[in-house]
Amino acid sequence: MKNMKSAFLLFFTLILNTLSLSAQTLALDCESGNRSVEQANCWVFGAVSYSSTASQVITGTWSARSNSMSNPSAGASWIKTPWFKPGEGNITFKTKLENSGGTSGGSNYKAVRVRVIPYDPNASYGEGLVLADSFQYTFVAPYTSAVDVSWAVPAAIANSGNPYKLIISFLGVGGNNRANFDNLVIPGTYWADPSNNCLPMPNVQDADDDGVSDPDDDYPADPYRAFNNWFPANGLGVLMFEDLWPNVGDYDLNDLVVDYRFNTVTDAENEVVEIKYTFIIRAVGASRRNAFAFQIDDLDPEHIIGVSGAQAAGAPWLLLAANGTEADQEHANIIVRDDVKEGFSLVSAGNLVNVNYNDPALEKDTVWVTLVFKNNGQPGVAGALEFDEISPSDFNPYLIVGQDRGKEVHLANYEPTDRMNVEYLGEGQDASDAAQNRYFTTLNNLPWALNIYNATPNLTETTDFTQGFLKFSEWAQSGGLLFADWFLDEPGYRNTEVLINR
Amino acid sequence: MQVALAALLLASFGCRKEQFEQLSPTVEPTESFRQIEAPADFSWNTARTVQVQFTGRLADPRRLTLKISGEDGAVLYRKLQAAGEDAVLSVEVPAFTRQLTVQYGSFLQTYPATGNGVSVKLN
Numbered sequence: 268m269k270n271m272k273s274a275f276l277l278f279f280t281l282i283l284n285t286l287s288l289s290a291q292t293l294a295l296d297c298e299s300g301n302r303s304v305e306q307a308n309c310w311v312f313g314a315v316s317y318s319s320t321a322s323q324v325i326t327g328t329w330s331a332r333s334n335s336m337s338n339p340s341a342g343a344s345w346i347k348t349p350w351f352k353p354g355e356g357n358i359t360f361k362t363k364l365e366n367s368g369g370t371s372g373g374s375n376y377k378a379v380r381v382r383v384i385p386y387d388p389n390a391s392y393g394e395g396l397v398l399a400d401s402f403q404y405t406f407v408a409p410y411t412s413a414v415d416v417s418w419a420v421p422a423a424i425a426n427s428g429n430p431y432k433l434i435i436s437f438l439g440v441g442g443n444n445r446a447n448f449d450n451l452v453i454p455g456t457y458w459a460d461p462s463n464n465c466l467p468m469p470n471v472q473d474a475d476d477d478g479v480s481d482p483d484d485d486y487p488a489d490p491y492r493a494f495n496n497w498f499p500a501n502g503l504g505v506l507m508f509e510d511l512w513p514n515v516g517d518y519d520l521n522d523l524v525v526d527y528r529f530n531t532v533t534d535a536e537n538e539v540v541e542i543k544y545t546f547i548i549r550a551v552g553a554s555r556r557n558a559f560a561f562q563i564d565d566l567d568p569e570h571i572i573g574v575s576g577a578q579a580a581g582a583p584w585l586l587l588a589a590n591g592t593e594a595d596q597e598h599a600n601i602i603v604r605d606d607v608k609e610g611f612s613l614v615s616a617g618n619l620v621n622v623n624y625n626d627p628a629l630e631k632d633t634v635w636v637t638l639v640f641k642n643n644g645q646p647g648v649a650g651a652l653e654f655d656e657i658s659p660s661d662f663n664p665y666l667i668v669g670q671d672r673g674k675e676v677h678l679a680n681y682e683p684t685d686r687m688n689v690e691y692l693g694e695g696q697d698a699s700d701a702a703q704n705r706y707f708t709t710l711n712n713l714p715w716a717l718n719i720y721n722a723t724p725n726l727t728e729t730t731d732f733t734q735g736f737l738k739f740s741e742w743a744q745s746g747g748l749l750f751a752d753w754f755l756d757e758p759g760y761r762n763t764e765v766l767i768n769r
Numbered sequence: 770m771q772v773a774l775a776a777l778l779l780a781s782f783g784c785r786k787e788q789f790e791q792l793s794p795t796v797e798p799t800e801s802f803r804q805i806e807a808p809a810d811f812s813w814n815t816a817r818t819v820q821v822q823f824t825g826r827l828a829d830p831r832r833l834t835l836k837i838s839g840e841d842g843a844v845l846y847r848k849l850q851a852a853g854e855d856a857v858l859s860v861e862v863p864a865f866t867r868q869l870t871v872q873y874g875s876f877l878q879t880y881p882a883t884g885n886g887v888s889v890k891l892n
Binding site: 293299304305307308457460461462463468478479480483493494496497498499500501515518533535536537654655658659660678679680711712713714717718719720721731732733737738740741743744745746747749751752754 | 797799800801802803805806807808810811812813814815816826828829831832834836839841843844845846858859863864865873874875876892
């Protein structure tokens with residue numbers, strides 16, 4: 268019985284401690300040693316300094332020190348808090364006097380008075396008239412021993428949702444004495460804006476209470492989601508591939524053309540919840556039955572709880588792990604389409620798709636793929652993925668040539684996957700050199716694929732890429748210094764007669 | 770004397786023109802993709818990464834949305850950021866981006882993004 272009681276008390280204490288640690292508070296402990304630090308965060312000091320003199324310090328290395336408390340005015344020596352939204356509980360602090368001077372005889376006294384200032388947008392500095400509710404602690408003997416002072420947040424302001432300040436004044440009559448002050452703790456939420464003259468931050472709603480205000484929250488009713496992070500930020504990008512690798516082809520870069528955009532959804536912890544991809548397979552200027560996939564470089568596939576929407580089934584080389592990523596891969600790989608022509612009706616193996624004006628336009632094949640990283644706030648077996656651990660530059664898309672799983676075509680200098688047959692590297696015109704981290708370029712550094720930050724049209728069949736995008740070669744030859752916007756639809760940038768996007 | 774001065778002036782103009790040419794390469798367009806002679810270190814990227822260094826303000830307890838936008842107003846990056854903490858962010862932008870706008874609460878500032886780094890300090 269005794270052991271059960273002890274265990275209960277221990278458990279109850281732990282819970283209380285946890286609650287106090289998790290409750291929001293406004294605090295002043297002076298340990299910065301420099302009032303400027305607190306002033307930068309909207310604390311104001313009127314004839315109050317910081318002291319590290321041993322006899323004047325209550326806790327830690329520094330405490331606040333009032334001016335001489337011989338003035339009964341509450342405006343002689345004071346500390347004013349930033350704006351805050353009061354919670355409920357007790358306002359606490361520690362204080363003492365430096366000596367017993369001015370504490371006895373007649374009307375002599377020394378005191379600390381706490382008053383509440385409401386926000387009034389029409390008043391100077393927004394400070395309305397001090398409320399009637401106030402508290403005063405008058406020092407009693409032993410004067411030079413620190414005491415813990417506590418005052419319940421007035422019911423009228425606790426959890427009201429309105430911003431207030433406290434002004435803590437050091438006052439008295441007679442003698443020459445100063446107060447030392449430390450460890451102020453106020454239940455409530457800091458609500459000042461140092462970037463806006465220390466006025467209160469605007470009132471905002473946070474319906475799902477995830478810490479992200481509703482105007483900023485893309486999911487204001489979902490506590491497990493907060494932000495959409497789109498790439499490209501506006502509109503679609505486009506991937507264009509040549510499939511004759513490791514040999515060069517006609518450089519129309521339309522053997523596979525895929526528009527894309529993805530959204531990395533994060534939560535208030537800045538962890539990835541899901542990534543939602545939209546792939547629009549727009550054109551296939553190849554007779555082979557190629558596949559389309561992507562790797563997220565350096566991403567442990569165990570971070571992914573599940574994959575949905577991929578249209579890959581039936582290919583004999585297809586091998587998926589339980590979570591839907593491709594098996595036997597160190598980094599996360601998703602096979603989007605194991606045969607890109609399967610997304611188009613009435614297409615035979617040799618038919619090309621949407622690269623000739625003379626051919627009928629076929630409806631584009633849209634594939635939506637979702638990678639799930641957290642379910643109801645819970646991550647996968649590899650733990651949560653921080654948003655800053657992943658970047659759009661980790662997106663490593665590739666074409667799989669003619670159902671040969673070991674033959675991949677990637678963007679210039681993007682690494683092949685673990686299922687790549689590395690014997691292909693260096694064949695034909697390919698000048699890949701793993702030791703130099705060079706992949707999928709010719710000796711002259713020409714690529715077999717492009718990732719364009721804009722859904723530009725593609726070239727008609729067998730038309731050289733430079734015939735359609737008139738500033739492209741200058742951009743490349745200048746190392747990107749000239750015409751970095753070559754893909755935009757600016758005057759003189761395109762020959763529309765050889766460009767197509769059906 | 771006047772001839773010498775004129776010669777000196779002409780020579781300095783020539784030097785400046787050469788320096789300008791070095792800064793702004795001129796290349797001729799090619800007739801085909803195969804004819805392109807791209808520098809060996811050219812990555813063919815139409816986007817680039819800009820590092821944004823966010824320096825927190827000591828003891829500032831706010832936790833607000835940090836938003837980074839491009840010149841067209843498109844949101845490039847968002848996260849909940851503690852005002853008192855430092856952060857280094859990698860933001861992917863179109864290669865031709867010249868400036869980024871950073872917003873944190875009422876703090877709003879535009880920075881040149883022509884290099885690879887932006888430094889943000891709250892007021």
